[in-house]
Amino acid sequence: MxxxxxxxxxxxxxxxxxxxxxxxxxxxISTEFSIFSKAFYYSxxxxxxxxxxxxxxxKLAWLGAELLLKEELSKNIAIVLSNRSxxxxxxxxxxxTISNTEQYYPSPAIFVYTLPNVCIGEIAIRHHLQTxxxxxxxxQFDSQLTVNYCNxxxxxxxxxxxxxxxxxxxxxxxxxxxxxVEKTGNLAHDLNVVRQLMx
Amino acid sequence: xxxxxxELKAKIIEALNLEEIAVEDIENDAPLFGDGLGLDxxxxxxxxxxxxxxxxxxxTDPKVGKTIFQSIDTLAxxxxxxxxx
Amino acid sequence: MRKVYIGPYNCISPxxxxxxxxxxxxxxxxxxxxxxxxxxxxxxxxxxxxxxxELDSYFTAQLQDIKLSAPFSFTKLEKLMIxxxxxxxxxxxxxxxxxxxxxxxxxxxxxxxxxDKDGAAASLPALAQxxxxxxxxxxxxxxxxxxxxxxxxxxxxxxxxxxxxYCKDAVIVAADLVSEFVLSGFRSFQALSDGIxxxxxxxxxxxxxxxxAAALYISNQPIPGQKQQFYVAGEASINDANHISGPSRTGxxxxxxxxxxxxxxxxxxxxxxxICAHGTATVYNDEMEAIALHxxxxxxxxxxxxxxxxxxxxxxAGLIETxxxxxxxxxxxxxxSLGYQKQGTSLPLAVITEKIHKPLSxxxxxxxxFAGTNTAIxxxxxxx
Numbered sequence: 001m002x003x004x005x006x007x008x009x010x011x012x013x014x015x016x017x018x019x020x021x022x023x024x025x026x027x028x029i030s031t032e033f034s035i036f037s038k039a040f041y042y043s044x045x046x047x048x049x050x051x052x053x054x055x056x057x058x059k060l061a062w063l064g065a066e067l068l069l070k071e072e073l074s075k076n077i078a079i080v081l082s083n084r085s086x087x088x089x090x091x092x093x094x095x096x097t098i099s100n101t102e103q104y105y106p107s108p109a110i111f112v113y114t115l116p117n118v119c120i121g122e123i124a125i126r127h128h129l130q131t132x133x134x135x136x137x138x139x140q141f142d143s144q145l146t147v148n149y150c151n152x153x154x155x156x157x158x159x160x161x162x163x164x165x166x167x168x169x170x171x172x173x174x175x176x177x178x179x180x181v182e183k184t185g186n187l188a189h190d191l192n193v194v195r196q197l198m199x
Numbered sequence: 200x201x202x203x204x205x206e207l208k209a210k211i212i213e214a215l216n217l218e219e220i221a222v223e224d225i226e227n228d229a230p231l232f233g234d235g236l237g238l239d240x241x242x243x244x245x246x247x248x249x250x251x252x253x254x255x256x257x258x259t260d261p262k263v264g265k266t267i268f269q270s271i272d273t274l275a276x277x278x279x280x281x282x283x284x
Numbered sequence: 285m286r287k288v289y290i291g292p293y294n295c296i297s298p299x300x301x302x303x304x305x306x307x308x309x310x311x312x313x314x315x316x317x318x319x320x321x322x323x324x325x326x327x328x329x330x331x332x333x334x335x336x337x338e339l340d341s342y343f344t345a346q347l348q349d350i351k352l353s354a355p356f357s358f359t360k361l362e363k364l365m366i367x368x369x370x371x372x373x374x375x376x377x378x379x380x381x382x383x384x385x386x387x388x389x390x391x392x393x394x395x396x397x398x399x400d401k402d403g404a405a406a407s408l409p410a411l412a413q414x415x416x417x418x419x420x421x422x423x424x425x426x427x428x429x430x431x432x433x434x435x436x437x438x439x440x441x442x443x444x445x446x447x448x449x450y451c452k453d454a455v456i457v458a459a460d461l462v463s464e465f466v467l468s469g470f471r472s473f474q475a476l477s478d479g480i481x482x483x484x485x486x487x488x489x490x491x492x493x494x495x496x497a498a499a500l501y502i503s504n505q506p507i508p509g510q511k512q513q514f515y516v517a518g519e520a521s522i523n524d525a526n527h528i529s530g531p532s533r534t535g536x537x538x539x540x541x542x543x544x545x546x547x548x549x550x551x552x553x554x555x556x557x558x559i560c561a562h563g564t565a566t567v568y569n570d571e572m573e574a575i576a577l578h579x580x581x582x583x584x585x586x587x588x589x590x591x592x593x594x595x596x597x598x599x600x601a602g603l604i605e606t607x608x609x610x611x612x613x614x615x616x617x618x619x620x621s622l623g624y625q626k627q628g629t630s631l632p633l634a635v636i637t638e639k640i641h642k643p644l645s646x647x648x649x650x651x652x653x654f655a656g657t658n659t660a661i662x663x664x665x666x667x668x
Contacts, residue, residue, distance in 0.1 A: 094469060121523065
């Protein structure tokens with residue numbers, strides 16, 4: 001049966017700062033992601049030492065998910081994320097470790113992040129989400145695909161809620177937009193709303 | 200030996216991104232894995248790379264890794280006896 | 285929910301350029317894994333690699349067959365994808381309701397030396413668009429990059445999108461290469477075996493990487509003129525939420541994936557004829573699978589891993605292993621799990637050790653990978 005769903009929470013992180021449900025959060029704005037991400041992590045008040053071991057893509061995804069899921073009680077939340085550059089930011093770091101034959105030390109801690117969906121794994125571990133998950137890669141956010149795929153997960157009772165969005169990081173250029181879809185919420189879960197959030 | 204131990208602690212903190220841990224926080228005989236510093240299997244592999252890169256020691260047998268990565272004491276002892284650089 | 289049928293499929297592997305060559309080699313028990321010349325700084329490694337010169341001549345011959353509007357310059361990965369696709373797409377009526385789904389973990393990363401900061405050469409969307417344009421697909425391609433389950437999840441995604449009328453049919457293509465990029469990474473993980481891999485065996489010492497491409501057509505209609513039809517009876521992809529690289533000690537994600545796939549198919553474990561599992565031959569992956577299969581009451585079902593034939597082909601693994609398993613169903617042949625001799629998991633599995641002819645209807649295919657991903661699909665054969 002087709003049901004109507006809503007967007008209960010959404011957030012955005014980019015060079016202009018952090019928006020939670022459209023309202024700016026006071027976070028330390030810095031042009032450097034390493035400085036911004038650390039300051040923002042501490043502002044969230046969650047103790048999670050593994051954060052500092054993550055690559056930039058996972059840090060970005062983790063911070064966005066923390067905003068939306070920190071207070072969530074449900075563990076039945078599926079994850080559907082996408083981006084443009086896959087894990088290329090970290091791929092470059094791995095390539096760097098194998099480009100000099102005299103200093104040839106590939107790092108397992110870097111290599112493990114050369115898959116874009118590892119950021120989904122990090123969110124799933126943090127919030128104990130043993131749920132459906134998938135990572136798509138596309139030039140622009142595919143609203144049509146994500147909205148339909150999300151509705152399928154909810155309609156088929158594969159999840160109670162779905163965390164959807166875009167998490168892109170390449171060479172200090174970053175943009176995250178995440179939104180949580182469920183039965184109730186202030187925004188309708190439809191193509192127009194999702195496209196607006198992504199603008 | 201004490202110098203090697205504090206050098207090791209600093210290197211481990213940097214290599215494993217132990218952001219909130221200082222050299223003084225790591226006891227020489229405290230376990231590195233499990234309850235100790237909370238290190239995991241990727242950290243163990245990363246320590247293997249560190250031994251190779253900085254001390255010229257190749258550890259390919261995970262069982263050997265398990266015994267030498269027990270604590271700073273065991274690690275420093277193994278390095279001082281096997282280092283090639 | 286409507287039935288989603290699997291149409292023609294094809295693959296290219298070190299065992300052959302066409303499906304029938306690969307299938308015949310597998311039935312003869314041949315492995316595509318061999319000791320390789322040094323690859324960059326990686327010495328003497330066992331891997332399953334497609335010879336470039338043979339691929340080039342096969343590819344050139346194939347190209348003469350079709351009219352291409354795009355430039356004739358392709359990477360090895362693209363040649364593999366196109367070779368796998370050609371027999372599938374040649375006679376296909378690609379409409380505005382035909383989706384192209386691409387599964388890969390690393391795409392063209394082998395083309396990158398680290399100097400290309402914008403990632404143009406490695407771009408997965410650009411790769412997907414080139415393939416889509418070449419064959420005249422009318423919709424934007426979908427790229428799935430969800431670690432080692434990508435190939436299998438591409439099938440379940442297509443099935444879902446067809447069921448909700450997002451599209452009527454889809455062409456799936458998967459490819460990944462053995463490059464210094466992945467070899468150096470898996471070696472740093474101490475995951476590479478120093479011989480041909482031995483899934484589930486007592487003496488298993490890790491995996492071999494492999495390269496291959498596979499393509500499969502999937503549709504809301506049975507394939508015309510085929511007496512035997514295959515369809516996706518049930519599927520699920522559940523994360524372990526345990527560790528980003530280490531397999532779960534409880535097999536929870538795989539267990540849940542299998543349970544939900546069987547539930548959707550309204551099938552009991554007893555009705556499964558065989559399992560084609562992930563079986564990378566690393567100590568922890570195979571152990572995790574054994575636990576999950578015991579927890580789902582499938583431990584006594586004949587099981588193989590096809591990694592001994594192809595190596596671990598990453599984003600292709602789930603798709604090429606599905607294709608070979610569908611051929612098993614079609615030909616009623618259980619394939620042995622190459623490299624297995626003696627129980628190597630703490631709980632026993634019914635690992636297939638010799639080729640067996642027997643009527644087969646249902647295959648459970650599973651895959652698991654980095655980031656805690658798992659996918660399970662139950663495929664069923666239907667005689668019309």
